[in-house]
Amino acid sequence: ETGVTQTPRHLVMGMTNKKSLKCEQHLGHNAMYWYKQSAKKPLELMFVYSLEERVENNSVPSRFSPECPNSSHLFLHLHTLQPEDSALYLCASSQDPSGANTGELFFGEGSRLTVL
Amino acid sequence: GENVEQHPSTLSVQEGDSAVIKCTYSDSASNYFPWYKQELGKRPQLIIDIRSNVGEKKDQRIAVTLNKTAKHFSLHITETQPEDSAVYFCAASAHYGGATNKLIFGTGTLLAVQP
Numbered sequence: 001e002t003g004v005t006q007t008p009r010h011l012v013m014g015m016t017n018k019k020s021l022k023c024e025q026h027l028g029h030n031a032m033y034w035y036k037q038s039a040k041k042p043l044e045l046m047f048v049y050s051l052e053e054r055v056e057n058n059s060v061p062s063r064f065s066p067e068c069p070n071s072s073h074l075f076l077h078l079h080t081l082q083p084e085d086s087a088l089y090l091c092a093s094s095q096d097p098s099g100a101n102t103g104e105l106f107f108g109e110g111s112r113l114t115v116l
Numbered sequence: 117g118e119n120v121e122q123h124p125s126t127l128s129v130q131e132g133d134s135a136v137i138k139c140t141y142s143d144s145a146s147n148y149f150p151w152y153k154q155e156l157g158k159r160p161q162l163i164i165d166i167r168s169n170v171g172e173k174k175d176q177r178i179a180v181t182l183n184k185t186a187k188h189f190s191l192h193i194t195e196t197q198p199e200d201s202a203v204y205f206c207a208a209s210a211h212y213g214g215a216t217n218k219l220i221f222g223t224g225t226l227l228a229v230q231p
Contacts, residue, residue, distance in 0.1 A: 040223065104165070109159050
């Protein structure tokens with residue numbers, strides 16, 4: 001596999017369930033991101049990890065818990081979600097935005113989450 | 117923080133016509149402006165980007181212009197084709213160094229190219 005892969009592609013869960021989304025990048029990048037994509041809203045940045053340390057948390061509710069065990073893997077642990085959390089969750093990775101490298105984000109296909 | 121507004125939300129053009137999508141940003145420190153294309157059910161992919169030290173950039177049928185004074189930038193697609201139909205997102209970020217690229221996205225424009 002190349003690029004950024006996300007699993008599962010689709011997930012349906014109840015409000016009391018605990019589940020996790022997984023992201024893996026095969027590009028040798030050193031930063032990873034979680035974005036939330038809802039209908040008619042901009043892509044919302046949730047979390048940013050650089051070199052496995054969280055460097056950004058845009059006031060995301062604690063029912064979303066990220067984990068970055070190494071530079072290639074990123075998880076989003078889900079617990080006690082609400083129906084309004086239903087959305088497409090996109091993972092992305094990038095390399096240092098320095099010099100000629102603009103830090104382009106490479107996205108995964110996303111995990112479509114439905115909370116009942 | 118940065119805020120990016122994008123217009124129009126939907127755009128329908130005839131095949132062969134041009135399409136223009138406009139974005140404004142609020143943070144004068146922003147210095148990097150990419151455009152992403154997202155086809156139905158697919159991931160967003162970068163199609164073109166521009167840095168603040170350049171006013172215009174072109175790549176075949178697509179071009180981006182940047183007006184730093186007015187804090188707006190635009191995507192131009194010429195000779196549109198049905199395969200250009202997708203949602204287009206603009207974004208802005210300010211690079212302060214470090215390994216991350218904190219992109220703030222616009223709300224997207226659904227472009228439909230009618231054959």
